[in-house]
Amino acid sequence: xxxxxxxxxxxxxxxxxxxxxxxxxxxxxxxxxxxxxxxxxxxxxxxxxxxxxxxxxxxxxxxxxxxxxxxxxxxxxxxxxxxxxxxxxxxxxxxxxxxxxxxxxxxxxxxxxxxxxxxxxxxxxxxxxxxxxxxxxxxxxxxxxxxxxxxxxxxxxxxxxxxxxxxxxxxxxxxxxxxxxxxxxxxxxxxxxxx
Amino acid sequence: xxxxxxxxxxxxxxxxxxxxxxxxxxxxxxxxxxxxxxxxxxxxxxxxxxxxxxxxxxxxxxxxxxxxxxxxxxxxxxxxxxxxxxxxxxxxxxxxxxxxxxxxxxxxxxxxxxxxxxxxxxxxxxxxxxxxxxxxxxxxxxxxxxxxxxxxxxxxxxxxxxxxxxxxxx
Numbered sequence: 001x002x003x004x005x006x007x008x009x010x011x012x013x014x015x016x017x018x019x020x021x022x023x024x025x026x027x028x029x030x031x032x033x034x035x036x037x038x039x040x041x042x043x044x045x046x047x048x049x050x051x052x053x054x055x056x057x058x059x060x061x062x063x064x065x066x067x068x069x070x071x072x073x074x075x076x077x078x079x080x081x082x083x084x085x086x087x088x089x090x091x092x093x094x095x096x097x098x099x100x101x102x103x104x105x106x107x108x109x110x111x112x113x114x115x116x117x118x119x120x121x122x123x124x125x126x127x128x129x130x131x132x133x134x135x136x137x138x139x140x141x142x143x144x145x146x147x148x149x150x151x152x153x154x155x156x157x158x159x160x161x162x163x164x165x166x167x168x169x170x171x172x173x174x175x176x177x178x179x180x181x182x183x184x185x186x187x188x189x190x191x192x193x194x195x
Numbered sequence: 196x197x198x199x200x201x202x203x204x205x206x207x208x209x210x211x212x213x214x215x216x217x218x219x220x221x222x223x224x225x226x227x228x229x230x231x232x233x234x235x236x237x238x239x240x241x242x243x244x245x246x247x248x249x250x251x252x253x254x255x256x257x258x259x260x261x262x263x264x265x266x267x268x269x270x271x272x273x274x275x276x277x278x279x280x281x282x283x284x285x286x287x288x289x290x291x292x293x294x295x296x297x298x299x300x301x302x303x304x305x306x307x308x309x310x311x312x313x314x315x316x317x318x319x320x321x322x323x324x325x326x327x328x329x330x331x332x333x334x335x336x337x338x339x340x341x342x343x344x345x346x347x348x349x350x351x352x353x354x355x356x357x358x359x360x361x362x363x364x365x
Contacts, residue, residue, distance in 0.1 A: 048208035141226020142335020
């Protein structure tokens with residue numbers, strides 16, 4: 001299935017909404033600060049456009065990537081632009097740009113990614129598990145392209161479920177992407193009764 | 196195909212290719228991770244091309260995939276396009292093929308390295324020599340191919356722009 005109806009995209013957006021809500025709650029608990037979420041949309045985009053979906057491809061970010069496997073294959077990607085990374089590290093009491101800081105972001109990514117995945121599993125009845133996250137600091141475009149290429153052999157579309165988690169009072173934002181495989185999308189929709 | 200973004204820069208996004216013989220124009224690919232940017236230049240004339248290859252091999256059904264997505268189609272297509280502008284003696288510069296993550300591919304193999312190998316094989320088949328390469332490693336790269344002087348430059352995220360190839364004032 002390579003074409004999605006508005007109803008299907010709305011349902012996927014709703015999944016992203018709930019998943020990010022849970023992730024936001026987890027982040028809030030970690031930071032001791034209120035966290036807002038916004039879920040712009042679930043979009044099916046050609047790969048070249050998907051790379052640009054999270055912002056300027058040349059801009060730097062720290063990316064935490066969690067592959068998910070089980071009943072569906074998917075990848076969770078968290079992107080922290082440098083200033084937001086610095087703010088988060090400060091909130092956690094670690095120095096940004098150090099190995100400790102890097103590791104703290106990986107931990108945030110792990111916790112948020114797992115809470116997102118767990119809420120997906122609960123909502124859909126899927127059995128899914130994350131693999132250990134990998135953290136890289138590089139251009140947003142390079143990070144996303146490398147993640148998208150892994151599953152690009154049979155499709156030109158990426159389903160991008162994009163959320164922003166905003167730490168209130170701190171002007172700090174991170175981007176949260178769920179990129180399911182083609183079969184993963186079909187399975188999600190099946191579980192939602194919308195295949 | 197590529198799209199004009201600003202002034203004289205033509206963006207070549209994932210799976211796309213572009214060519215130019217207009218002095219002053221620059222073909223640009225941003226953020227090559229595991230993907231490989233293949234630049235072709237004419238050995239003497241100001242004619243250049245750039246393809247952004249994502250995967251080594253097409254799996255049979257080529258319809259609906261961007262022209263340069265797979266090395267086995269994209270590299271020949273790029274060579275054809277550059278020759279259509281009048282280029283004859285072609286030389287190549289390749290950039291990218293990094294391994295940013297340790298997972299990847301259905302068989303777990305390193306996509307970046309496989310892309311580089313596939314591109315090299317295609318160029319070899321076409322008899323096009325590779326004059327410079329900035330490949331492998333773990334970092335993303337941005338490549339710029341200038342029509343003027345067939346200059347090819349590479350830049351990593353925190354790095355300085357480096358010239359990989361160029362012919363001075365030609």
